[in-house]
Amino acid sequence: MLDAIRSEQYKTRHTKIFTILCVGALVLGVITVYMNHSMYMAGKIKELSGENALKSGMSNISVAIILCSIFLDVNLGSEFQNRTLQLSASFGNNRKIIFVSKGIVNIFYSVILSFLYPMVLTCVTTMLYGWTNDTFSFGMIFLKLLVTILLEITIFLMCFGVEFIMEGSKAGLLFNVLVIGIGFPILQSLGEKINLIKRILEVTPIGYLDVWVKQDIDINFIAKILIIVVVWSISTLSLSYIIFKRRDLK
Amino acid sequence: MEDIILKCERIEKKYSKTKALDNINLSIYTGHIYALIGENGAGKTTLMRIISGLIGSDNGKMELKSKNIGALIEKPAFYPGLTAKENIKIISLMRSTLIEKEIVELAMKFGIWENHKKVKNYSLGMKQKLGIILALIGKPQLLVLDEPLNGLDPKSTIQIRKLLSDLREKGITILISSHILDELFRVATDYIFISQGTIKKNFTYEEIVHKYPDKMPEEIYLDILEE
Numbered sequence: 095m096l097d098a099i100r101s102e103q104y105k106t107r108h109t110k111i112f113t114i115l116c117v118g119a120l121v122l123g124v125i126t127v128y129m130n131h132s133m134y135m136a137g138k139i140k141e142l143s144g145e146n147a148l149k150s151g152m153s154n155i156s157v158a159i160i161l162c163s164i165f166l167d168v169n170l171g172s173e174f175q176n177r178t179l180q181l182s183a184s185f186g187n188n189r190k191i192i193f194v195s196k197g198i199v200n201i202f203y204s205v206i207l208s209f210l211y212p213m214v215l216t217c218v219t220t221m222l223y224g225w226t227n228d229t230f231s232f233g234m235i236f237l238k239l240l241v242t243i244l245l246e247i248t249i250f251l252m253c254f255g256v257e258f259i260m261e262g263s264k265a266g267l268l269f270n271v272l273v274i275g276i277g278f279p280i281l282q283s284l285g286e287k288i289n290l291i292k293r294i295l296e297v298t299p300i301g302y303l304d305v306w307v308k309q310d311i312d313i314n315f316i317a318k319i320l321i322i323v324v325v326w327s328i329s330t331l332s333l334s335y336i337i338f339k340r341r342d343l344k
Numbered sequence: 345m346e347d348i349i350l351k352c353e354r355i356e357k358k359y360s361k362t363k364a365l366d367n368i369n370l371s372i373y374t375g376h377i378y379a380l381i382g383e384n385g386a387g388k389t390t391l392m393r394i395i396s397g398l399i400g401s402d403n404g405k406m407e408l409k410s411k412n413i414g415a416l417i418e419k420p421a422f423y424p425g426l427t428a429k430e431n432i433k434i435i436s437l438m439r440s441t442l443i444e445k446e447i448v449e450l451a452m453k454f455g456i457w458e459n460h461k462k463v464k465n466y467s468l469g470m471k472q473k474l475g476i477i478l479a480l481i482g483k484p485q486l487l488v489l490d491e492p493l494n495g496l497d498p499k500s501t502i503q504i505r506k507l508l509s510d511l512r513e514k515g516i517t518i519l520i521s522s523h524i525l526d527e528l529f530r531v532a533t534d535y536i537f538i539s540q541g542t543i544k545k546n547f548t549y550e551e552i553v554h555k556y557p558d559k560m561p562e563e564i565y566l567d568i569l570e571e
Contacts, residue, residue, distance in 0.1 A: 101437035105423060108430050177421035181478065182438055184396040184415035184488075342399035 098182075098195035106199055111168040115161050115207055122157065123214025130219070144220030145229060149306045151212025152242050155249070156275050158208030162250050163270035165207055166200055170254070171262025180343040189339050197254055197331065204250045205243060234310065241305050241319055248299045248323045248330075249274060255334030261341075279303070299326055347374040348409065349486055349517050350395065355404035357390055357541075364390040366541045368404070372486070372519065377512050379532035380521040381565060387541040388521045392417055392490050395519065414484030416492055420475020424464035428456040428474050431463060432481065439482030451477055454503065468495030476504065480511075487511065489520045493527055505531050525561035537568045544568060 106112055130147070133139045173179040173196075182192050230238070253270040260266030278300045285292035285301065295301035302319050305311060348371050355368035365387045372378060380388045393399045394406065396415040422431045428451060436443045451457035454473040456466075463474060472495050479487060493501055508518055508531045522528050528535075535552055537544045545568050547555070556564045 097437050097440040101434050104430075104437055105426075105434050108426055109423070110425065172423075176424055177419075178423055180398055180417070181415075181421040181435070184398055184413065184417065340400075342393075344398075 095191050095195060098191050099198055102195050102199040106169060106203055109169060111165060112203055112207070115165050116210055119157075119161055119207060119210035120214050123151075123211050124218065126151075126211075126215055127218045127222070131222070141226075142219060142223045143226035144216050144223065145225055147219035148212060148216040148235070151215040152238070153303070153306045154212075155246070155303050156279050157211050158246060159249060159253065159275035159278075160271055161207050161211070162204040163253050163267055163275060165204055166250075166253055166257045166270070167262065167264070167267040169203075170196060170200060170257045171264075171266065174262035177343075183343055190335070193258070193335050193338055197251070200254055201247055201250050204253075205246060208246050208250075237311060237316075238305055241302070241311065241316065244319060244323045245299045245302055245305070248326050249278075251327050252330050255330045258334040258338050297322065299323065348372065348407075349374045350409070351407040352391075352395075353405045353407075355391070355394060355401045355406065357387075357394065357399070357401050363541050365394070365401070368541075368543060370536065370543065372517060373534075374409075374485075374517050375512060375515045376533045377508060377518045377520065377531055378534045378536055379528040380519060380536050380538060381525065381528065382521075382538035383569075386538045388538055389418060389490055390541075391538070392488050392519065392521065395486075396488050408486075410485035412482060412484045413486045413488060414479035414482070415488040415490075416475045416479045417488065417490045419491075419494075420471050420478070422463050422471070422474055422478060425462055427460055428463060428466075428477075431474065431478060435478050435481045441482050444481065444483070447477060447481055450480070450507070454500075469497055469500050472496055473500060473504075476507070483516075485516065487516055487518045489518065491522055492520065493522050493524050501527065525565055529561040529564075537565070539569055545571070 127147075130139060130142060134142050179192065183189060253274055256269050256274075257266045260269065281291060281295060282300050282303055285295045292301070299319075299322055302315075302322070308315075350370070350372040352368050352370040355365055355370075356363070357365040368387075368391060380391070382388050390399070392415070394401050395408075396413055396417060398415075398417065423434065426434070432443060432447060432451065436447075448457060454470075454477065456470060456474055456477070459466075459470075463471065466474065472492060476489070476492055479489070493504060496504060505527065508520070511518060512533070520528065520532065529552075533549050535545075535547045535549075537546075552564065556567065559567070
């Protein structure tokens with residue numbers, strides 16, 4: 095297993111897509127700061143601070159999911175297209191090892207990628223305007239970051255599962271971007287107005303993406319999130335693994 | 345008594361309503377080179393895919409003595425955006441081995457070790473050679489090669505022929521298919537004739553020479569299919 099992870103990690107480091115997307119996230123962060131600055135100068139934004147930038151950057155899950163979807167599609171999808179997945183499988187490698195090693199490495203890189211945009215946004219805004227209003231303690235910010243990482247990992251695992259089920263085709267990318275990346279946040283905002291949607295979303299990770307809007311989070315909230323993260327991660331991974339295991343690799 | 349490395353019993357495979365393989369019984373002995381010969385759509389690639397673990401059979405049993413299989417099925421698989429050296433490194437890691445001396449020597453002999461071009465820019469023959477090298481990483485006990493001679497120039501064909509003989513001497517079992525019958529008849533020790541998903545005949549080299557003296561490989565093939 096360890097060698098399979100090292101092999102996957104070596105491959106990911108040597109393909110350009112991760113670097114390209116990192117640069118993309120950095121540029122996007124800088125552009126957002128510039129736009130915020132323009133709106134601030136025009137009086138459309140009352141206040142700019144590092145903390146507000148962190149909140150808005152971390153709440154904007156769409157950017158993270160779109161970046162992650164592109165990364166998964168190129169990095170994982172190309173394995174189906176170039177038949178390198180078949181190459182690994184034909185070496186008598188257990189499909190579970192292939193699936194798990196790819197999952198670990200791809201999710202690890204996706205999480206790094208998802209944090210670049212909010213980090214650039216926060217750092218540059220803090221340098222320009224300072225951290226200022228202390229709504230949250232640093233302990234609470236750390237807790238919220240941890241919760242966000244858990245939620246993002248669960249959502250990235252869904253995207254990973256979709257890529258495996260759709261055999262890395264462009265339909266997988268389209269589904270991840272449109273349904274998970276854009277559809278889920280729309281549902282989340284609809285949930286604020288329609289109670290039924292809110293109730294449904296409460297049993298999914300999407301219902302908790304407003305963690306940065308909430309003032310404080312308590313132990314009950316964290317326990318709820320942990321249950322949802324575990325249930326959704328296991329069910330998504332099991333489903334995609336069962337499909338992958340039974341699939342004929344052409 | 346020779347060791348059996350692979351035994352297939354009553355293997356069947358269907359693609360929707362078409363039977364790709366029907367009642368395949370096969371014993372592969374260690375250290376032999378088996379030529380799998382048949383027309384397009386005969387079931388050669390399907391059988392090789394089942395043996396390599398890429399697809400499952402609908403029925404039947406397959407016993408493999410070693411799961412250490414190297415395979416090149418249809419066309420070589422590799423990471424096109426990387427160099428040959430990087431591809432070799434990835435597959436070596438995947439197979440839990442360091443980059444082996446024999447692999448480096450072979451890659452140098454084939455002229456791809458010091459080639460810094462990305463593999464996607466290689467010629468068909470170079471890609472084919474890289475595919476064979478990748479299949480050899482980790483010292484497989486059974487090597488499954490589907491059409492490995494496609495796109496190779498005469499010099500490369502000779503190199504591959506020599507390589508297959510060397511591998512056989514090292515005790516590696518090889519299952520190879522090709523439409524270049526002349527080449528197959530030069531390297532193989534055993535011949536499996538397959539048509540419409542079933543094995544028509546099995547011969548050793550001696551049996552075929554004895555039964556069909558003075559005949560060209562293509563004539564032998566046609567005779568067997570007509571029998």
